[in-house]
Amino acid sequence: MNPEALTVVLDGQWAELRREVRKQLSENAYDEPRDLSTEDYRVWVLDQLHKLAKTGQPRLGFAREYGGGGDIGGSVVSFELLGLGDLSLMVKSGVQWGLFGGAVQLLGTKQHHERYLSRIMDLDLPGCFAMTETGHGSDVQHLRTTATYDPETRQFVIDTPDPSARKDYIGNAARDGRMAVVFAQLVTGGESRGVHAFLVPIRNELGEPLPGVEIGDCGRKGGLNGVDNGRLTFRSVRVPREALLNRYGDVAEDGTYSSPIESDGRRFFTMLGTLIRGRISVAGAATSAAERALALAVRYGEQRRQFNAPGDAEEVVVLDYRAHQRKLLPAIAKTYALHFAQEELVRKLHEIQSAEEEVDEHSQRELESRAAGIKAMATWHATKTIQTAREACGGAGYLAANVLTVLKADTDVFTTFEGDNTVLLQLVAKGLLTNYRDHFSDLSPLAMARFVAEQVVETVIERTAARKVIERLVDAAPGRDDDGVLFDRGWQVALFEDREKHVLEGCARRLRRAAEGDPFEAFNDAQDHVLSAARVHVDRVVLEAFVAAIERCEDDEARGVLNQLCDLYVLSNLEEDRAWFLEHGRLTASRAKSVIAAVNELCAKLRPDARLLVDAFAIPEPFLRAEMLG
């Protein structure tokens, strides 16, 4: 079978763009440098970034009127694909065009667009996205940097009031950035109006820090050492009134504040919500990296032999060991699942952010929630999968020449940046528990207990993809009770939906019951339950995306393989969580045991397709070069 038929399904809506970007990637082979000093690596990445700017790819996500491509989904997809190559380059490009450029485009207005977008796209103006402070990372609503309006001079004065308010971990800050989008509490007329974004020049044309700007270097990191993360401290730095990115809030010359959104919190979370592309891109890049790791491990696993089988002269190919199959095949299945979910997510993002009219809040929040959930699950999956792939290659897996340790080190922080996963999952749960009502985006998980206590929550399972198909499948799910049901898609989806509903309702009941006491205690005691609710929700959303992908697959053979792979995704998920199903009477003991057997069986069945499955990722060959593969 030709992997092409699977690639078509994986490629989805932006198939043509993917093909183009892959071609470009393999021609330029933005390959990883090894064993460079931090400084040399940074130089190398900057150099590659300039090359990338020339391809025009980074323009995709910007508005056409300023020379952009006006293709939001496409811009995320092309960023995702950079995740196949050097990840410092990927992150640095994300900082420049996604975070910095994105903030100017989405939080700024015409004046900013006209003045800066073209220079940003060209990398003529390298910039930073300076949100996180030493003291506040997850809880960005409480940032402490201030921007105080001075009506006399019509300037904002940017200040770092104390060391914990120093901007920290900021990409592009330590070496290359000329300007930063700085998030700070806007103060005017003695009143604080919450966090807003300001364009603050930080270096002159010679690359020297501007007066009042102190720049530090985060130094060596666990990975991504081609990115110059740094620290920014502001000592009464003055910027003109126009430095305020004023789409969501503005200050008149006399200092009067105005905004289309009244509540400070709501305004800030609306701003954050528009910046969601970064989070989605990281999720996609994590999956790209996992795909590359799996492709390397499968190729090695198919050629590496160890130990003789009795009576066989040739040694056993390690991928023929069931234990080895169990390491890699369920991971491949889940990677496909997440890939499809990512594709659905990007499609939704594109639809919502390209819409002519205002999108209803419910959809916007649902999108944010999905982005948070898939980002968390995809990045944890990448962390785990790359680690497994490394171990699956034995000693060879530990050599930098075989790429896997590099991937592990570089992707490690994906679970933390663009939102810490544990915090993100709480955001997801909160959305579900409050049915995306007010304040959904208030990231403080502690607020949750209050909301839940206040509201009678009806948990609605909203299907997110292939709604009709899924309805049909679920309705047709067999009532029969033999092990055959394990492989029935309708039964599987119904089981996932049922789990989600049950966990969520239990969680809501528990929070409500406890809400009479200390709200923090109430919330805290249920925190593991809250996290489970988010997890099983995402599992279901991901399954739906898999079903939708199979549905649009037109090749019979490919569809057959995808069906088996989907079974493996479902059954290994069931296997991991079978205690829950047993505890809640959803599976009998003997059915639970047959789940284990079914996973073994599927591993054996899919073994011959392992290579096909990873070939279908269509990773450009230069990125699959490794010493161990000869």
Added chain:
Amino acid sequence: MNPEALTVVLDGQWAELRREVRKQLSENAYDEPRDLSTEDYRVWVLDQLHKLAKTGQPRLGFAREYGGGGDIGGSVVSFELLGLGDLSLMVKSGVQWGLFGGAVQLLGTKQHHERYLSRIMDLDLPGCFAMTETGHGSDVQHLRTTATYDPETRQFVIDTPDPSARKDYIGNAARDGRMAVVFAQLVTGGESRGVHAFLVPIRNELGEPLPGVEIGDCGRKGGLNGVDNGRLTFRSVRVPREALLNRYGDVAEDGTYSSPIESDGRRFFTMLGTLIRGRISVAGAATSAAERALALAVRYGEQRRQFNAPGDAEEVVVLDYRAHQRKLLPAIAKTYALHFAQEELVRKLHEIQSAEEEVDEHSQRELESRAAGIKAMATWHATKTIQTAREACGGAGYLAANVLTVLKADTDVFTTFEGDNTVLLQLVAKGLLTNYRDHFSDLSPLAMARFVAEQVVETVIERTAARKVIERLVDAAPGRDDDGVLFDRGWQVALFEDREKHVLEGCARRLRRAAEGDPFEAFNDAQDHVLSAARVHVDRVVLEAFVAAIERCEDDEARGVLNQLCDLYVLSNLEEDRAWFLEHGRLTASRAKSVIAAVNELCAKLRPDARLLVDAFAIPEPFLRAEMLG
């Protein structure tokens, strides 16, 4: 409460030595260099190694008559403690004194000891342990390097017959080693006698490769970049007859082969068995590194605040979040458990290797099995725990200045070297299934199916520590059936024993039943079952060690804390594996749910002791310095 009372229990038999080594470590502060080039890092480590040689610590494990300390257990313990500091230094010292020196001592005879041991201890003769080949790592019985005896010249001719026979990943080979213990198939009189070890000079005094020896460099690795791993190819390299380390097999001048052990396989595995210290040391070092990671994460978790609790002006300390406690506290409990198991293991090793008479084979094999099992579990635990600790420190955790990513990178290979964990667990299972009978050490897992088919295996649960106490506890285990039993030690131990027996018997039955067909298929289909058997066995052995440690604790307060910690070890193990207990009718659904609640409760209860628990590891302060801790 003073952590000292816990430290005493953790320190165990070699308490005094531990105190001394810790003092030395903190004075010398073999601290980690950051951002060095590979070459500079190697130079730094070699330099430190010379300093270490001067402390006399490396002499501990060698025989007194050659200037050693004659303290086998002590030598492992002092190596373990090096695991708190720079891990390249730890590994390089392990290569020099543990592997290279150890092989000369344990496989050589008087002539070798007299000639080399003193120079090895002084680091006057830096050496390698060259077992692994490009083509054979786990299956070392099938190494392909040859050592052919030439009676004419009374020399062995060492040869690398093909590229896959090249020695690979060899520590100390790329830069500093002068000599290597080379494992090769001994051929004399045209007959092959299996793998033996030979002392082969590889570089001259100037550090240049000797004629016929081709030396390559493995280059940059995922970590441990201060160790110069390399590759060795031999082109008809001639060494004198005396180069054979001839304790277990010798060749007379005329080429006649003689050995106290007849079977080639058995002889080789006996040789490997004596070399077990390296594996045990890696297990210990992994636990040291996990302890350091946890100490860092707990300190940070106690000072880091994020998000306001409603109605509270101060932000919440992140370790007060249940989710955060769940990341760190069960990991601390398991680390204590593994620490105690390691201590028992070292004691046993010391007892067996210091014995005057020959030790019975059963004990020797049981020791090897325990070493394999604890090495696998401890190194996987370290990998997981360090990753968790990194994530628990958010963005700060990703900076090299905060140590965690360095620990992660350096320890990553522990799951692979000194035996791949998946292979080791199969060794454990095999020992159990055959009750340590013949050929236990034949690493080929495929041989297992045969043995099991041949033998009626009676699974005997042999208690490994605190036998009397455990017998008493189990006998007194309550028959009563309320949730209180969850905290009854006797009930807990009985449950672990019962699980082990059941899994093991099921495994044996399955293998026997299937043995009529293709033996590889039979084995392969049951491989996940086999691995489970090993895992639950080690879990039980580790629990016994915990019980024994509590038993010897004389301080009431400390004992109270240890009892809670042991409960947490047991209950989080139950929680993870509760599907099994449910499937096999060992826990009811409601009991299983109370296990989850009990873990939450224990986390809350132990939260105030978190700092105490990691302080008790008594890690020298220089190793707990981190930017994030101020």
